[in-house]
């Protein structure tokens with residue numbers, strides 16, 4: 006990781022980033038943003054505004070059509086071996102969750118820990134006891150201790166979401182990218198999960214970029230809320246409890 010970058014605490018930097026899937030239409034349009042260490046940066050916006058696409062760019066799953074991104078000082082790209090090392094420390098919870106349906110809940114969470122252990126051991130599935138305990142702890146944190154041995158397909162939508170959260174936490178990430186992680190959960194469980202992430206954030210200086218549909222939830226937990234509309238960032242506000250601490254209305258208004 007680039008030390009000069011950590012000196013100013015900027016974990017993610019995007020400079021005039023554009024993204025097109027078809028080389029004709031742009032779904033992200035000149036996005037500029039930066040995320041400091043320990044910040045909860047939350048993105049909201051209507052369906053199709055480009056939120057998930059933005060998260061995939063940060064994780065190196067997509068490459069910008071124009072513009073520059075750095076994450077821990079490196080250009081994200083899943084095909085770059087150096088960036089793959091950084092990816093091990095990025096807990097990514099995709100909107101689709103990315104769980105393997107036919108294996109147990111515990112095995113799904115262990116997949117998160119596999120990124121941290123020796124390749125041969127992971128191929129041979131020789132998992133140190135400590136990793137299994139770590140995965141079990143993560144499942145306890147999300148309240149799934151009694152479902153560890155169940156096949157993942159047999160869980161409810163909300164339970165699957167919690168498995169994906171446990172998998173990311175078991176990875177002991179320093180950056181968490183969470184795409185609508187509480188959208189299928191009831192209010193009480195949503196709060197529990199968000200409190201858990203918030204506590205982890207403070208304890209471990211975890212940086213997070215989260216996407217929410219619920220604006221109240223975003224305001225309750227975010228340090229910065231960014232609003233996307235038709236691929237453009239139209240507003241960014243700093244929040245602290247009920248107080249707006251910073252305000253930036255982007256000049257490029259959507260057409």
Ligand SMILES: Nc1ncnc2c1ncn2[C@@H]1O[C@H](COP(=O)(O)OP(=O)(O)OP(=O)(O)O)[C@@H](O)[C@H]1O
Pocket residue numbers: 026027032050051052053054055056057058059100
């Ligand atoms: N793989 C893809 N190929 C082509 N177009 C895509 C692809 N993924 C997303 N898009 C398009 O890009 C735009 C932004 O999609 P994205 O998934 O980023 O939106 P979103 O803000 O996350 O929406 P939602 O709130 O519904 O999840 C949409 O118009 C979508 O149809």
Ligand SMILES: [Mg+2]
Pocket residue numbers: 056057058100184
């Ligand atoms: Mg999405």
